[in-house]
Amino acid sequence: MGKGGGCIPSKRHRATAAADAAPQPLSPTSHRRERTFIPAPSAAVAPAPAPRPVRIYVVFYSMYGHVRLLARAVQRGVGSVPGARALLFRVPETLPPAVLAQMGAKEAADGEDIPVVDLDGLPDADGFLFGFPARFGSMAAQMQAFFDSTEPLCRHQRLAGKPAGFFVSTGTQGGGQETTAWTAITQLAHHGMVFVPIGYTFSEGMFELDELRGGSPYGAGVFSGDGSRPPSELELALAEHHGKYMATLVKRMVHGAS
Template sequence: MGKGGGCIPSKRHRAAAAAPAPAPPPPASHSHRRERTSIPAPAAPRQVRIYVVFYSMYGHVRLLARAVARGVGSVPGARAILFRVPETLPPAVLARMEARVEADGGGEDVIPVVDTDGLPDADGFLFGFPTRFGAMPAQMQAFFDSTAPLCRHQRLAGKPAGLFVSTGTQSGGQETTAWTAITQLAHHGMLFVPIGYTFGEGMFEMGELRGGSPYGAGVFSGDGSRPPSELELALAEHHGKYMATLVKKLVHGAS
């Protein structure tokens, strides 16, 4: 045929036909696949801090505070930090009242005096105090008075808080002491957290004397010689555990 015939391929076509097909790209190595799909593990949530701030003249509230702190510490990821409110009465008056002065020993057993400037560092609070005529004592009132700068700037707003108390008798103010203290929390914008009847059957116990109410843990001190009962201490531990569980949910979410 002539030079323009279509039966004989041109040199260009023959070269293209003879060229080998390009090799497929090598498969991604296993290490490369791991780098693309690996997800860093999320950081562990920080420990929540619950400040247990109390005033105790005869030692009953101190014992409740330690029980409350044990309850907080029983919740993974929660820590209780104990603080005591400073005394305002002179030693001569305390002696006439037969008050039991600071009973903690040295070392790690010492409970420091609360510093109001550090209160915003807490995630939640449990405040404990005895009753005086159905309300909190002057020492605890003086402490709350000293938090006025925090109140002015609402530094504690939104933080949950609970209350536990001590009274001399059954009608001495287990509930009114908590009622009248709620006003302090309200002005700070804090969230009052009662325990309700979450303690279960222990809240309905009728066979023995027991302090505490739906507003919080409590103890009957009598003339000062009656220590907290096992049931009262168990209620205080429950109070701390309940509070710590709730604070964790508020800080880290429902999970």
């Protein structure tokens, strides 16, 4: 065999083998070093700010106080939902004091603590609940005058997409608990707003037959009779449910809450 090609390694091959057998120092990036590496802590992430409370404007007209009592109950219902707030507003009166006195109106004194609605502030609301008494099966003229005054907002569709509902007061069982709300939907349609009825979400209370109860799938309501009958506990409970139901839906629409 030629030199270095047989079974006996050459001096060069023996030197290489000896060098391979000698222990090698650990490199700075050895596997053992990687296993003991502790990463630096990441920068702390600030928690997301809590979403602002949704605002539901309860805008109403009440001559004898019945709708005002429903509005208070609606406000309690809205306030029972975490992250929701109801603000009460009256619409301007259109009748002179002398005429109101002849009609025996009670709202002038009882509602002084509730501010008159500001049209420019309406777009700040996330949702609305409008309350009014019936006049011949539709809303009272004072409420109609309020909606007429919102024409500048309608022209620019500043209330478009906002959810809204109704609660009403009628004198008798045939006085328009449904038609008063139904005929008011035209106001929402022109503004591009979304009508939100309560359906039968009040469960068994919607089928109560043992006592007189106002309200319908369109919204809460009260039977006022000749004006002397105040809202019953059941009617107030329905109004409170209406506020709670509306607040829950508005939260879902604004913040995606369940």
